[in-house]
Amino acid sequence: MHLQPNLEQDACAECGAPRVEGMSCWEQFGALLAWEWQDPALQAAHFLIVASYNLQHPAQFTDEALAGLRTALVDYLENDATIAHLRGRISHLAEGKTRVLRREAERQPVLRRWRMTIADVYLPGRPEGAAMRVKTWVAAIREEM
Ligand SMILES: [Zn+2]
Numbered sequence: 038m039h040l041q042p043n044l045e046q047d048a049c050a051e052c053g054a055p056r057v058e059g060m061s062c063w064e065q066f067g068a069l070l071a072w073e074w075q076d077p078a079l080q081a082a083h084f085l086i087v088a089s090y091n092l093q094h095p096a097q098f099t100d101e102a103l104a105g106l107r108t109a110l111v112d113y114l115e116n117d118a119t120i121a122h123l124r125g126r127i128s129h130l131a132e133g134k135t136r137v138l139r140r141e142a143e144r145q146p147v148l149r150r151w152r153m154t155i156a157d158v159y160l161p162g163r164p165e166g167a168a169m170r171v172k173t174w175v176a177a178i179r180e181e182m
Contacts, residue, residue, distance in 0.1 A: 051146040052093040054154035058161050065159040066090050069167065078168035085113070085175050090155060092178055096146040102137040107182060114179055153177040 048055050049062035057065055066086075073080040088110050095103050158170045 049154070050148055051096060052154045053148055053150050054156040057156050057159065060161075062094075062155055065155045068161075069155065069159040072164045072167055076164060076167060079164075079171065082168050082171045085110075086158075086171055089171070089175050089178055092182060093149075093151060093154060094146075096144045097138055099136050099139055110175065110179060110182075114175065151178065151181055 052062060054062040054065065056062075060068065069079075069086060070083075073083060079086075088106050091098065092103070092106055092110065098106070153174045155174075158167065158174050160167075160170075
């Protein structure tokens with residue numbers, strides 16, 4: 038019996054992003070970050086990219102860490118917080134004053150559908166406009182979170 042390839046099976050179990058040219062969601066994230074080296078606008082958006090990706094993959098994070106990420110994102114979008122301020126917030130979270138990661142046994146990824154995922158931002162061979170796509174991605178997450 039010939040089975041159709043199951044696209045759903047290949048999609049990310051947490052954010053629902055499809056594989057793109059064989060790349061998993063995590064690999065697309067890495068490829069987008071690699072573009073930062075040649076794109077200052079994208080580099081400037083580094084913390085937004087990481088925050089957005091993490092917010093769409095919440096299972097590994099503690100509730101406290103996620104709340105901090107959400108607040109940092111909202112601050113950035115609505116209160117005109119500078120990237121430096123945002124960076125301070127996130128590194129505070131990363132420096133272990135609060136526990137950031139859940140123990141592996143506690144992680145339970147739940148599939149959630151988003152309007153945009155990393156697969157809409159990382160377009161293979163099309164680095165131009167990536168920083169703008171990041172901004173659209175962040176705005177979509179803000180509306181849906
Ligand atoms: Zn994903």
